[in-house]
Amino acid sequence: MRGKVFVIGLGLIGGSLALSIKSTHRESVIIGYDVNKEQSRLAVMLGVVDEIALTIEEGASEADLILIAAPVQETERIIHMLKDCKLKETVIISDAGSTKKEIVGCAKVLKEKGITFIGGHPMAGSHKSGVTAAKTLLFENAFYLLTPDKHISDSEIAMLKEWLSGTKAKFLTISPEEHDYITGIVSHFPHMVAASLVHQAEKTSHTQTLIPRLAAGGFRDITRIASSSPSMWRDILLQNKEVLLDLMEEWQEEMEKVKKMLNKENSAGIFEYFSQAKRFRDELPRKEKGAIPAFYDLFVDVPDYPGVISEITGYLAKEEISITNIRILETREEIYGVLAISFQTEEDRERAINCIEQYTSYETTIGL
CATH class of the missing domain: 1.10.3660.10 (6-phosphogluconate dehydrogenase C-terminal like domain)
Structure with a gap:
């Protein structure tokens, strides 16, 4: 597809949406806007967007697709701004907010102007923030929820999905209330x-x-x-x-149910309560991306001597494996490990396990 895409909000989500669109629709022009001028400067420098608009009105005027990647209350304010902008008749506007009923309701002001708005929520994130953390495949295999109002046509939804196909996300269409x-x-x-x-x-x-x-x-x-x-x-x-x-x-x-079982010292009931919770939790998909970003933790049982942390991180750096966090644990119930390392993806964690096994004899345990 060829056209102009205007991304409002150049943080992790907005930047990643821009990169995913650039990867698939190479002939399109990506225009960005952010109230933080430093984020805007970095977005251009890193090639996340092609151009920066000085105002929302300027960026929206010729856009074929407008994506709002801002906090939910700010999104409502932007929607009211857009209703007064001169826009293309065929433009599609979507957002990336974590709530939908209020935002889709707010977007009725766009409907009155004949402008298409489709609520959106890419259910993926990262432990890092800002445009420097943006990734082309941040949303790969993540659920991307679309919440169109009843008047939105299937062809308009299909057009938005095509624009967003570079996310490689799993699109689901549900009501804002659901x-x-x-x-x-x-x-x-x-x-x-x-x-x-x-x-x-x-x-x-x-x-x-x-x-x-x-x-x-x-x-x-x-x-x-x-x-x-x-x-x-x-x-x-x-x-x-x-x-x-x-x-x-x-x-x-x-909690009242648990309280009653405790008061009555209902041993069988308490056991079944935890047993049922364990069964359901253990059956949840482990490799699916859900509403809360997954934490890919690895616990390494290391000896207590100076330099052991730099030793481990040195091996990971040698294999070009990125980490998001590292810390020493003084106590960790039911898990043997004192060095906790967090990764952004399961693939990175698997590579880290192989790396540590290759270079050391330290035991590793994954966080479940």
């Missing part, structure tokens, strides 16, 4: 729970001084999503308020 309910369960609510667990630990740490040290292992890992952007999660919670309030009610009922 999107918000599903992502509420598998993404938004887990982030709330993780944050609440951290709050509980922080509150208790005032009287139990060992908590920060002991939480450095498994607790830190199971609550790591609590380190996500506070402003982003503020907006998501407010946008998906109704769903999350219902889920909180259901969670309270679930």
Whole structure:
């Protein structure tokens, strides 16, 4: 396809969408815009976009496709700006927000102008941010949810999919309401729970001084999503308020059920509760990308001597294997390993296992 694509927001998601489109539609021109001028400069320098627009109005005027890769509340503001812009009659506008009902509802102002808007949510991310972390295949094999309003035609959806074919994502078309309910369960609510667990630990740490040290292992890992952007999660919670309030009610009922089993010392019930959870969790696809970016962790049982970390990282660097995080664990329940290394993909983790086995005799364990 040939045309002009305008990407608003040149962070990880916007930059990766731009690169995926460039990889497939080489004759198209990718125009970018970001309120952060440094991100814009880097986007051009790195070849993520071909040109930079000074304003949204300028970039949108001749675009065949407009992608909004901004926080959800900012996306609504941009939609209202676009409704007053002079746009091509055939333009398709989409977004990449984590909530859909409010945004698709907001986009009715575009519908009134005869402008096509199709809600979108590429369900992939990274532990890095900014345009420098953008990757052509960030969304490869990830689910890409499209949430068109009822008046959107199949041909318009097909056109958007063709523009986005370079993502190599798995496209699913669902209603905005279904999107918000599903992502509420598998993404938004887990982030709330993780944050609440951290709050509980922080509150208790005032009287139990060992908590920060002991939480450095498994607790830190199971609550790591609590380190996500506070402003982003503020907006998501407010946008998906109704769903999350219902889920909180259901969670309270679930905890009451556990509380009753504990009060009654219902050994069989407690065992079955954990057993059922284990069965369902173990049956979840391990190699599928889901709503929350996967963490590909590797735990290495290393001897305690100076230079052992640089030794391991040196071997990984020699094999050109990138890592996203590395840390020492003082304690790690049920896992033998003191050096925890995180990777961006499962392929990188597998290569790291082979690398460490090749150069050392250290035992490795993967995080499940």
